[in-house]
Amino acid sequence: MSDRPVSQEKSLDPLGGWPMLGMQALLFLGVIALFALGGGQLDHGDRAVGATFMISAVLMLVISLFHLNGFFIVDPNQARVLVLFGRYRGTVRQDGFFWTNPFTSKRKLSLRAHNLDGSKLKVNDLLGNPIEISAVVVWRVQDTARASFDVEDYEEYVHVQSEAALRHMATKYPYDDLQAEGAEITLRGSTDEVAEELEKELTGRLKEAGIEVIEARLNHLAYAQEIASAMLQRQQAGAIIAARALIVEGAVSMVEDALDQLARKNVVTLDEDRKAMLVGNLLVVLCGQESVKPMLNTGPGGM
Template sequence: MIGTETTGSIPVHLLFRDQPEAVVPVGDDGGPDTIAMAAPTPPAAGRRPAIPAPSKVQAAPAKARAENKSQPQARATSKPQAASRPAPTADPALVERPGPVLPGWVGVVAGALAIAWCAGVVWWVGAVPAEAARMLRLPARPYHGINLGQWALLALGVVAALFALGGLGRGRVGYAWVLSLFGDYRGTVRRTGLVWVSPLLLRRRVDVRLRHWRSEPLSAVDAKGTALDVTVLVVWRVRDTVRAALGIDGHEEYLREQVEAAMARVLSQLPADAFHEDAPTLRDAEAVGEALTRMLSAECAPVGVDVFSAQPTRIEYAPEVAAAMQRRRIAAIDAKHRDSVLTSVVDAVDDVVHRLTSRGLVELDDYERKALVKDLTVAFYTGRTGPVEGA
């Protein structure tokens, strides 16, 4: 690779300049034109670049970033700018409140009384058969038909019985009822056991338990545009039942869509792997999960959903690039291993030669020193990289 590259001469005095300036060409030295570039500023020790929080402004142009680097104090005291996009909002009128509910025994007693009322009216008009009256030990009454008023009393008793018994329901642990009447929100019932709710109210059951959802492999790309397959585990719960049931069309579908959107935003900020440099990557599951949880919490809070955790359980390359990226990863690991071995060999050779010469054990001229260094380097490197006996 080096043999195919062309290089040009760079004036030596430009390598030690503090700030780059325009290069004034003095003459053609036979090589290509060169441009003086500023040396990269190393990151501060102990600091790890974190994934930025959601709803932040986009990065400034390169010129503005260069000015900010030269003025760290001014950047620290500057005020944050407005968000680049508005956060979702909810209807302020949709606030959860207790709904009208009575204990279940009230409905049972009212239904029993309504049934007894209907039976009394039937007996009073004499519509009870004689055999049934003798079995119940009731005095017989003559039957002369049922007039309009008696029909009204019977209808009233039947309606009361249906109204009392039709409102009975069983409240379960971990579930709530969102009540509405003709499209108007009437309250939320979180009570358990036998309860009575007006049968005129429409009930929507909402699961308020702590729930978890493991996504199927989702497609995404990292900061370098490499295709990825990511699986996310989300732990969430409905906090405000009215906003989850009436404020949005399907809060579960909304959560799934927001997971995919937030994942795309987070993963596109860092590369999946840094093969030849020590830089933050998506392999830091804690940082990625924290950023993903923060974004999802901000997006789902207006619809009454609390997101407690969103952690990527698997970040792998897509099948079409997995083989190529695996070869790159193996090559990078092999290069790092060879570099560490070569560094240790050079240090060992330098230590041996220094000890031999400093203690006066041998006197070496330049030719003998080069020969000794060569032989020691070959011996040490062969011993460190050779196969282990018995393996």
């Protein structure tokens, strides 16, 4: 950003609208009275005086109608930015009925919280994988002067800068830790950290427009369509390997317990070959996915 004066909001306390409305009523009564007096003078043949009253009544009517342009209303959680002849006079945040110089322009700004549901963006993560990502940003106007004078369209500014911040953040981290082992922060696994980082970056970008970021979170995250199938298979393979490792670990523990109990209770005495055969059979039973077919030992030389 170039060095230039930054607008600063200042509070303005305008005149109350109800007293000025009473003055407006008096102006209209004066118009009626002048018209009546002018008509009376014309009826009596005094055209000069009658014309003077009529002209005065028309001028007062024009003034009273122009006077109406000074009234304005501020709703709750809204503000009015007042500009007189190209000069910023101040901002009215207090809700109510007010009056100001009729030449003053009165721009309405909402101070309510806004939701920006961003569109899905296709970007590359830290490892270059194409992903789809979008975010929801909750924001509101904090400085009405900056929002009015320092950017062209503050709502469009929020939209564009939100997309830019999201794209920049997505390139800083991997999608998950399958391809980046040991990564401390990933888009998929570190939702709180990612949201905090996105909110921090948006706050810095939108400060120029006087916008406060209340919350920013990802609401969509997925691999791009062209690699989604391959990455799904990779995730499934990883899940299968992890499940198999857990099954084998449990089976080995059960075999150790079985051999220990057989030896401790003297149920049967097994030599090393029989132990090896028993261990193999137990592991097949515990780790296999198909139903087991029993085999009976019919003698010393067979099963």
